[in-house]
Amino acid sequence: MELATYACRSREELRAEFKKLRARYEELRHENLKLDMSRGKPSKLQLDLVSDMLSVLTDPQECIVDGDDARNYGDLAGLKCAREYWADVLGCKPSETFVGGNSSLSLMHDLIARGYTHGLKDSPRPWCKEERIKFLCPSPGYDRHFRVTESFGFELITVPMTPDGPDMDSVEQLVQDPQVKGIWCVPKYSNPQGYTYSDETVHRFANLKPEAPDFVIMWDNAYCVHEFDGVFEPFEDIISLCAQAGRPNMVYEFASTSKITFPGAGISVMASSEENIKYMTKLIAVQTISYDKINQLRHVRYLKDREHTIELMKQHATIMAPKFEMVLKILRSEVTAKGIAHWHHPKGGYFVCVAAMPGTAKRTLELCKRAGVVLTEAGATYPYGVDPHDSMIRIAPSYPPIEELEKAMMVFCTCLKLAALEKYLGLHEDFI
Amino acid sequence: MELATYACRSREELRAEFKKLRARYEELRHENLKLDMSRGKPSKLQLDLVSDMLSVLTDPQECIVDGDDARNYGDLAGLKCAREYWADVLGCKPSETFVGGNSSLSLMHDLIARGYTHGLKDSPRPWCKEERIKFLCPSPGYDRHFRVTESFGFELITVPMTPDGPDMDSVEQLVQDPQVKGIWCVPKYSNPQGYTYSDETVHRFANLKPEAPDFVIMWDNAYCVHEFDGVFEPFEDIISLCAQAGRPNMVYEFASTSKITFPGAGISVMASSEENIKYMTKLIAVQTISYDKINQLRHVRYLKDREHTIELMKQHATIMAPKFEMVLKILRSEVTAKGIAHWHHPKGGYFVCVAAMPGTAKRTLELCKRAGVVLTEAGATYPYGVDPHDSMIRIAPSYPPIEELEKAMMVFCTCLKLAALEKYLGLHEDFI
Numbered sequence: 130m131e132l133a134t135y136a137c138r139s140r141e142e143l144r145a146e147f148k149k150l151r152a153r154y155e156e157l158r159h160e161n162l163k164l165d166m167s168r169g170k171p172s173k174l175q176l177d178l179v180s181d182m183l184s185v186l187t188d189p190q191e192c193i194v195d196g197d198d199a200r201n202y203g204d205l206a207g208l209k210c211a212r213e214y215w216a217d218v219l220g221c222k223p224s225e226t227f228v229g230g231n232s233s234l235s236l237m238h239d240l241i242a243r244g245y246t247h248g249l250k251d252s253p254r255p256w257c258k259e260e261r262i263k264f265l266c267p268s269p270g271y272d273r274h275f276r277v278t279e280s281f282g283f284e285l286i287t288v289p290m291t292p293d294g295p296d297m298d299s300v301e302q303l304v305q306d307p308q309v310k311g312i313w314c315v316p317k318y319s320n321p322q323g324y325t326y327s328d329e330t331v332h333r334f335a336n337l338k339p340e341a342p343d344f345v346i347m348w349d350n351a352y353c354v355h356e357f358d359g360v361f362e363p364f365e366d367i368i369s370l371c372a373q374a375g376r377p378n379m380v381y382e383f384a385s386t387s388k389i390t391f392p393g394a395g396i397s398v399m400a401s402s403e404e405n406i407k408y409m410t411k412l413i414a415v416q417t418i419s420y421d422k423i424n425q426l427r428h429v430r431y432l433k434d435r436e437h438t439i440e441l442m443k444q445h446a447t448i449m450a451p452k453f454e455m456v457l458k459i460l461r462s463e464v465t466a467k468g469i470a471h472w473h474h475p476k477g478g479y480f481v482c483v484a485a486m487p488g489t490a491k492r493t494l495e496l497c498k499r500a501g502v503v504l505t506e507a508g509a510t511y512p513y514g515v516d517p518h519d520s521m522i523r524i525a526p527s528y529p530p531i532e533e534l535e536k537a538m539m540v541f542c543t544c545l546k547l548a549a550l551e552k553y554l555g556l557h558e559d560f561i
Numbered sequence: 562m563e564l565a566t567y568a569c570r571s572r573e574e575l576r577a578e579f580k581k582l583r584a585r586y587e588e589l590r591h592e593n594l595k596l597d598m599s600r601g602k603p604s605k606l607q608l609d610l611v612s613d614m615l616s617v618l619t620d621p622q623e624c625i626v627d628g629d630d631a632r633n634y635g636d637l638a639g640l641k642c643a644r645e646y647w648a649d650v651l652g653c654k655p656s657e658t659f660v661g662g663n664s665s666l667s668l669m670h671d672l673i674a675r676g677y678t679h680g681l682k683d684s685p686r687p688w689c690k691e692e693r694i695k696f697l698c699p700s701p702g703y704d705r706h707f708r709v710t711e712s713f714g715f716e717l718i719t720v721p722m723t724p725d726g727p728d729m730d731s732v733e734q735l736v737q738d739p740q741v742k743g744i745w746c747v748p749k750y751s752n753p754q755g756y757t758y759s760d761e762t763v764h765r766f767a768n769l770k771p772e773a774p775d776f777v778i779m780w781d782n783a784y785c786v787h788e789f790d791g792v793f794e795p796f797e798d799i800i801s802l803c804a805q806a807g808r809p810n811m812v813y814e815f816a817s818t819s820k821i822t823f824p825g826a827g828i829s830v831m832a833s834s835e836e837n838i839k840y841m842t843k844l845i846a847v848q849t850i851s852y853d854k855i856n857q858l859r860h861v862r863y864l865k866d867r868e869h870t871i872e873l874m875k876q877h878a879t880i881m882a883p884k885f886e887m888v889l890k891i892l893r894s895e896v897t898a899k900g901i902a903h904w905h906h907p908k909g910g911y912f913v914c915v916a917a918m919p920g921t922a923k924r925t926l927e928l929c930k931r932a933g934v935v936l937t938e939a940g941a942t943y944p945y946g947v948d949p950h951d952s953m954i955r956i957a958p959s960y961p962p963i964e965e966l967e968k969a970m971m972v973f974c975t976c977l978k979l980a981a982l983e984k985y986l987g988l989h990e991d992f993i
Contacts, residue, residue, distance in 0.1 A: 168634065176632045180621040183855075187616040189609055200608045200823040202600065230662050231853040238848040245678055246689070246713060257678070257689045273847075280847045281678060391632040394855035415705075415712045416670040421663040421853060423615075423826035 134468025135546075135553055147550040150543055154500065157540050162501035164537040169320070169479035170528040171388055174448050179390045179431070179441070186427045199422040206410050207398075211425035215398040217435045218353065219382060220366035226400045227410060230420040233385035233397035237347060238277050240381060240399070243412050244310070244345070245281050250378050250408040252343035256281070256310065265303055265312035267295035269482060269510030269521045271320040274313040274349065285512035288312070290319065292473065294326030297333045304339035311345040317364055318352035321482040321510050321523040323475025325362065335370035337379065346371075346380040353384050354435070354442050357449035358476040361439045368400055377402035386428055388479065389438060389445075396421075396428045452526040452534055456481050459535065463542035469549040480523050482510070487518040489548035494522065496544035502537045566900025567978075567985055579982040582975055586932065589972050594933030596969040601752070601911035602960040603820055606880050611822045611863070611873070618859045631854040638842050639830075643857035647830040649867045650785065651814060652798035658832045659842060662852040665817035665829035669779060670709050672813060672831070675844050676742065676777070677713050682810050682840040684775035688713075688742065697735055697744035699727035701914060701942030701953045703752040706745040706781065717944035720744070722751065724905065726758030729765045736771035743777040749796055750784035753914040753942050753955040755907025757794065767802035769811065778803075778812040785816050786867070786874050788909040789881035793871045800832055809834035818860055820911065821870060821877075828853075828860045884958040884966055888913050891967065895974035901981040912955050914942070919950040921980035926954065928976035934969045 135143060186192070192199045195209045206212065207228025216223040229236045240249075248255040256262050264278040267288045275285055286303060289296045295314070303309055314334070316326045326334075334346060348367050356362060371380045378401070386395035399409070432438045457474055460483070464470050469486045485493055491507040505523040508516040524541070526534055550556075567575060618624070624631045627641045638644065639660025648655040661668045672681075680687040688694050696710040699720045707717055718735060721728045727746070735741055746766070748758045758766075766778060780799050788794060803812045810833070818827035831841070864870045889906055892915070896902050901918045917925055923939040937955040940948040956973070958966055982988075 170634055173630065176624075176630065177621055183621060183624075184616070184619040187619070189612040189615060192608075192615075198605065198608065198825075200825055202602050202819075202824045204825075232849040232851075235849040242674060242678060246674060273850075276847055280844075387634075391855060392634045393630075393632055393636075393851055394853045412712075415708055417664040417667040418705075419664075419825055421826045421856065423823060424853065424856070 132466065134466065135549055136468055140554070143550055143553050147547070147554060150547050150550065154496070154543050154547060157543060158500045160501075162536065162540065164502045164529060164533050164540070166525050166529065166534070166537055166541075167503045167505050168528070169388070169525045171392055172448065172528050172530070175445055175527075176391065178444055178448070182390050182427060182431050185431045186423065192423060192426065194426060199426045202418045204422055205414055205417070205419050206406065207420065208422050208425045208429070210429045211396065211422075214429045214432065214434065215384070215400065218438060219350065219384060219398070219400055220364075221368045221382075221400050224403050225368050225406060226398050227406050227413070228420065228425055229397040229399060231387070231393065231395050231397065231424070233349070233351070233383040233387070233399075234273055236397055236399045237274070237349065237383055239413075239416070240345075240347075240409070241277050241281060243409070244343070247412060249343045249345060250405050259308070261308050263306065263309045265300060265309060266512045267313065268512060269321050269516075269523070270313060271315060271349070272505070272509040272514070274347070275512050278313070279513065283310075287512055290322060290324065292324050294319070294324060294330035297330055301333070301337065304337055304341075304344060307340040309339065310341050310343060311347055313347050313349065315349050315351055316367070317350060317362070318355060318475055318478025320351065320478065321480040321521070322473050323478045323480060323482065324473065328365070331365055331367065332370065335367060336374045337376070339379070344379060348380050348382040350382055350384045352388075352478040354439055355388060355479070356442060356477040357446040357453060361442070362477070368402065372402060378405050381405065386432070389432065389441065390428060394424065396425050449527060452531055453481065455531060455534055456524060456526045456538055459538040459542060463539075464545060467546060467549070470545060479527055480525055483522045483524060483545070485520050485522055485545055486549045486552060487520045489545070489552055490516060490519045490522050492548040492551065493541075493544045496547055497541055500540045500544065502540045504541070564898065566898065567981055568900055572986070575982055575985050579979070579986060582979050582982065586928070586975050586979060589975060590932045592933075594968065594972065596934045596961060596965050596972070598957050598961065598966070598969055598973075599935045599937050600960070601820070601957045603824055604880065604960050604962070607877055607959075608823060610876055610880070614822050614859060614863050617863045618855065624855060624858065626858060631858045634850045636854055637846055637849070637851050638838065639852065640854050640857045640861070642861045643828065643854075646861045646864065646866065647816070647832065650870060651782065651816060651830070651832055652796075653800045653814075653832050656835050657800055657838060658830050659838050659845070660852065660857055661829040661831060663819070663825065663827050663829065663856070665781070665783070665815040665819070665831075666705055668829055668831045669706070669781065669815055671845075671848070672777075672779075672841070673709050673713060675841070676775070679844060681775045681777060682837050691740070693740050695738065695741045697732060697741060698944045699745065700944065701753050701948075701955070702745060703747060703781070704937070704941040704946070706779070707944050710745070711945065715742075719944055722754060722756065724756050726751070726756060726762035729762055733765070733769065736769055736773075736776060739772040741771065742773050742775060743779055745779050745781065747781050747783055748799070749782060749794070750787060750907055750910025752783065752910065753912040753953070754905050755910045755912060755914065756905065760797070763797055763799065764802065767799060767806045769808070771811070776811060780812050780814040782814055782816045784820075784910040786871055787820060787911070788874060789878040789885060790908040793874075794909070800834065804834060810837050813837065818864070821864065821873065822860060826856065828857050881959060884963055885913065887963060887966055888956060888958045888970055891970040891974060895971075896977060899978060899981070902977060911959055912957055915954045915956060915977070917952050917954055917977055918981045918984060919952045921977070921984055922948060922951045922954050924980040924983065925973075925976045928979055929973055932972045932976065934972045936973070
């Protein structure tokens, strides 16, 4: 028979539960575990899946494409075929793409840096000359996004996330402030909750009328083809939506193959209006002569096009899906009935985000750490690393083998419950 | 019998020479040439030389080195073996290196950008908060260096070049100005003259006592192993020299394999004091998770170490040397006796720099262009693209096949002489 939620149990019942869990925790601690669920790192199995990448381009003659030699200098915006590949994946035009190196984060960072040092296409002046810059951070969100804008001294403004995407009423109101210069977005399988923006949200983004003429939507389509459960979910081309709405320069979209081929050796893309791409290419020409075009060619030969890429993602899914199922199964069996946390069941992306009882996230992770299980730092999914409710916990199931994952989840659930019980019982946090 | 220099000929003799050359020029123009000596691009033969790069790493098992998987995220400062490789080449410690992607220019740009946005290790404040920043540009020099500092709005100050390197009396005086924040250097086979800094110059650099605490020597060792004539010339480790002189944080050294393996797909390095590398790595962590480590590993496997790299450079030399000999032979036979230009005979690097009669460089290149021969734009080797004497012309012999190069040099010498004769004869530049 299922027991009542913790909130409905007597103090005595809670004490008994606490005692039981504490004993369990001590057992787990003595196993000297060393498990990592902290970052969205693909597993070795996934890397082995794409081993042909290493030998797909070994003939020097094949380095010469469309009259250009991929081995030599030149083609700053990327090989023609690489721009065509990304245009196919994202649904935009090749002329609206700029193909980069192995890091889309780096393209995003450099875009913000250029806003700061030179200004964007429609900036009245470089952002470093502005008295104050504010940036919208739908939260929970991606810590590395927030850190980029924090690094340049911008004021980070938290926007609540909903299952349909960022709360658009808030966004529409906040962009009336001319100091608000942009917003971070992960439109599909958002990091960390795994929400996909609804059609309405996407269209409200495209139709934003921000006060700042150089307001920028940082549209990080990191998980654009990253389904692990069910079929590929098509997405709209944000570039043309913004153009149709009369602000073609308002959005930059980003993506990469970091979680399609090799995290350390993929290719990335930045897509925007032709005018923006031209403006940025001119500034990037000061920084580099070209990105690694041999690796671009390797990727085009291996991934071919969107359809073929989606086929490959189905193979990744066969590795990813059982891990997510395991995480969700254990959460269900161990936590659901206790009424101390909730979470979304994502169909793609790299994370499960557990909303723990307010005030227990940090403590949960501290307990996990002492038992040898590392998760993303509490608060990391909020601006400045501070979760105002101390509630959100990001679980990254991709990296550990499934047996380790199971063990790590057992530890996690034990700690989550212990932290909640401490709270209910008003216990000091010094029992270990 | 050799005729006298143009300066010693009579007006009538000059007119006859002009008529003869003009006819020759018209002939050349009608050949509808399309020849390019504009950039230091390796030739197809050189790229073919290193084709094994494409197949040196095809076994996924070999991607796991020193316990790390080069395919996955991580190792921001570079693979251990890649840092060791560069330390061996440059003569510094692995802990003093940061291994980057395919572009050392990009590492240099980003360093200057970080000085601007965040400040360097010893900066009192970010450079964007300073009223005025000045940067020293030994000239003629590398246009892309100058453009980086120009792009951030710094004032570029020309420092004269000598066969021993930048004029150190000037440098030592200029660095007394606290607004002077750095200097661009190419210590070996300088771009474009091919001068190697003397021991005295190198030691005076290490012993500089600039007024600005964050003065930075941008030591671009682009041609550190790039001899095409004679044996490898060893060079001193500027990192330890600066440390010995008591200013370990004053220098950043850069190098890349762009002209060792593939220009579009090499690896790069930034070397400096451990303190500087630590400081920079922290800032770079905001920009990226890591550079392409599979490509780092490919390079280490292929290039092995300094000694093996130098052996490979001897093979590049067998392709490069005949081209430089051709350029110098034609200059000697066509120009020397005319007394209208001089040049240095380099033993390495990628350029020959012709100092033409003042006021004739632009015109020479204009004539070349009309005859289908493209060279680096006149003035490009000076700050803001303006050569005060309109004299320096950079020839890049590496890219064209030798037959094309011979033809291009014949065109060049004809134009150089025509421009000089126009000057001597006071002719208007409208004869074509």
